[in-house]
Amino acid sequence: METTEYIDTLRREGELLADAAERAGEHAPVPTCPGWTTGDLVRHTSTFHRWAARIVAGSLPGPVPEDPAPGVPTGTDLWPWFRDGHAALLRTLEAAGPAADCWTFLPGAPPPLTFWARRQAHETAVHRVDAESARRGELTPLDAAFAADGIDELLTGFHARTRSRVRTERPRTLRVRPTDTDTGPVWTVRLSADAPPRAERSADGPADCELSGPAQTLYLLLWNRLPLDAAAVTGDRALADLWRRTSGIG
Known part of the structure; x- marks a missing residue:
């Protein structure tokens, strides 16, 4: 943008x-x-x-x-x-x-x-x-491209900092896939025990868990404004739950 x-x-x-x-x-x-x-x-x-x-x-x-x-x-x-x-x-x-x-x-x-x-x-x-x-009214919609941009800022910016608390005991991979941005990115987030998450704008390779849905839904979910069930969760749900518990930005 x-x-x-x-x-x-x-x-x-x-x-x-x-x-x-x-x-x-x-x-x-x-x-x-x-x-x-x-x-x-x-x-x-x-x-x-x-x-x-x-x-x-x-x-x-x-x-x-x-x-x-x-x-x-x-x-x-x-x-x-x-x-x-x-x-x-x-x-x-x-x-x-x-x-x-x-x-x-x-x-x-x-x-x-x-x-x-x-x-x-x-x-x-x-x-x-x-x-x-x-x-207590309906939410004003967000533009899908803007929401996708916000996902990118969160994953490649905020969670690239050492203060990110998202860690896994062994290497794990989370994929975030908007379904309404035809040319927008998909993110693959690599998690480990001793480093902050490493987000790549790529859908290459397998993922242990994938979150998919409209960009606005994923944006608000990742910012902890929607429950996990607002998106489609495939693969290891425990990994999505761990992200949810530990990814809050202070």
């Missing part, structure tokens, strides 16, 4: 999140984030919007602590505060040129501007789903 597409998606997802959260109310529980209210969700997301904008605008070399934004409001002031932070992030990304240079934090990351536009688009999309779950 192009940087401008990520920014457009970030704009749409932030607007949808704000609308769903405001309709749900600040104190509504968020089923997909047990223990959180909608207010917690909005404050968390906007803190990360402001964090990303600060990094890009200041060309900060990092690592930059994820400090909570000061003066976080409650009540009816919460919604305009969120929208102001979202709009400021959009302006920052749109004003930055392709040569923007700042800290990024995932292995194999694209250039910084694309990295932050992508990361915040996916951060906001997942939390928009959370807000819509609190609102």
Whole structure:
């Protein structure tokens, strides 16, 4: 995807999140984030919007602590505060040129501007789903190509870091196969006891377990927003269960 597409998606997802959260109310529980209210969700997301904008605008070399934004409001002031932070992030990304240079934090990351536009688009999309779950309405569909891109970021970025907790006693292979992206990738994830998962954009070779389904379903499942049974699981289900238990991103 192009940087401008990520920014457009970030704009749409932030607007949808704000609308769903405001309709749900600040104190509504968020089923997909047990223990959180909608207010917690909005404050968390906007803190990360402001964090990303600060990094890009200041060309900060990092690592930059994820400090909570000061003066976080409650009540009816919460919604305009969120929208102001979202709009400021959009302006920052749109004003930055392709040569923007700042800290990024995932292995194999694209250039910084694309990295932050992508990361915040996916951060906001997942939390928009959370807000819509609190609102108790139907979920707004995600574009299949965007969902597949988010799977790629999760598998080849987040879980390539040493902090990934997914380990197996012996080498195992998990395949993730979207069924609605004709030209999109399939991922083969190699697991072991002493290294983080190694995800390849390939369907070559056998797999011990395969998760398949629409890209949106797999995206939300891998981000722990849908149960495992939302996808088709073939092969060794215990491997899928292990991934589910240990793959949460902190």
